[in-house]
Structures are given as structure tokens and as C-alpha cells.
Amino acid sequence: MKPQIPNVLRGFVGTLLTEILPNLGAEYSMGNAAVMCQSLSIIADEYERGAEIRFRENEEMRALFAEAGRLIDDKGLAARLAQASAGRDASLLISALDETNGKLKTLLIELQAFVEESRAPWAAALDVKIWDHIVAAAERRKLTMLTLG
Template sequence: MTPSLPDILVGNFLCVAEPPPPESAGEFMAGKVAVVALLSLLAAQEAERGPSARVWENATLRAVLLDAAPVYGEAFAEAAGAADGDFTLAALDRANATLRRALIALHEAVEAAGDTARDHAILRLYRDMAHARRLDMPPLPGR
């Protein structure tokens, strides 16, 4: 499971909203605060970069699917019609899931056909998609 940004923020809220029992003081509490702080930092990066990464990714996936449709079937053109909706993260992710499933099916067809050029283009796209969604780990204190 990949938690969504709202899931992470709600989890952080629940972690800090409830007073800890006395036995969780000390190192355990320090570790808990450090995890919440790290998740908050990563969530801030996702809030900043996430929507634009999804919009770019969805547009790029549509272009790849539409380009392949004449060769591999109109089903890929139909899949490219998945709309981004109201541009909330949830709506962008729903469209992205549809587009990614279609890309996976396309990639399977491309591999079966031995279409090396398109296969390499899809592999580069996977790399670029991962890069667009990267989150940077901060330097850890005391290291």
C-alpha cells in the first residue's frame, strides 16, 4: 500500500494529538517525534511537487498511448481518454492509475512484438516518472 498525502498527515495528527502514556517517555518518544517530523518533511515535498508531477505524468502517458494506438490497437486511445477530473490529488491519482494500467498492457504488447525502440522509450518513461516523484531525504541530525 502506498499511503496518500492526506493519509500521512492524518497519521501524523493522530500520533501527536493523543497524550503519550508515561511508559513511552524518553527514547521511544524522541523516536516517535523524529518519525513524525520526517514524515511531515516528506509530506511537504509531496504537497509541493506531487500535483505537477501527476499532471505531467498523465499528459505524457496519454501521449505515449495515443502514439501507440495506431499500431497496437484503439483500446490504448480509449484509455488515454482518462480525465484528470478536478485536479485534486485523488482525481489525478484515479486517472493516473487507469493510464498506468494501460501503459503496462502496452509495454507487454511492445515486448511481445519485439518493438525495441518503443520498449526503450517506455523504460525511459518509467525512469522519468520515478524521478518526477522523488522525495529527498534530509540529512539526519547528529550524522
């Protein structure tokens, strides 16, 4: 049987919480152990979902860009949107996904600023879709915090 990384990390959290933390006398050490527990729990979650979150965000932004590129009248921005919408993630390494995600978010900010200033009939609906993406992305990235009592 191959141990799953999130399960191993959560096992460390359990051991820290139930065996080590109660036996520490100094507040400083107890605080450090509690921070380690919280960090290990977050790392376990991020290990499990990190690539999926970034990949999904990238795909959602590309879909927004494809739609927006057909609507907007700024040819330069439309061309950058078309180019970005045609891209694909070449690697599922978190560092590679983060790099692409950062570039796409920069373009999303530019698009959002353009849309918010536009008086075109399609602008309000596209602005709602952009905000829906931002809210969904924030929800997916929410951290689950341990209750340490």
C-alpha cells in the same frame, strides 16, 4: 500575507528539530519526533509537487498511447489506447489524479507487455520510450529525506 503550506510544515520541522527533539529524554519519544519531522518534510514536498507529478505522468502516458495506438496491430488494444490518449484530467484533486493515474498505468503495463513480445520494427524504440517514462516518473517521485544526525 498568506502563509504557504510547505513553509508552515517546514517551520514545524525546524521547531521539532531544534527546540523539541533536543529536550526529549526518552529514546522512544525522540524516535517518534524524528519520524514526525521526516513525515512533515515529505508532506510539504508532496503538497507542493503532488498534482504536477501526477498531471505530467498522465499526459506523458497519453502521448505514449497516442503514438502506440497508431503502430500496433491489435485492434482492441489500439482502440483502448486511442480512447485513453484522448482523455483529459477533469480535476486536479490528488485523489482524482491518482485514480486516473492508476488506470493509465494499468494500460501502460498491458502496452509494455504487448510491445516486449512484439517483433515489429517499431517495438524496440517504443519499448525504450516506455522505459524512459517509467524512469522519469520514478525520478520525479523520489523522496527527499532529512538528515537527522
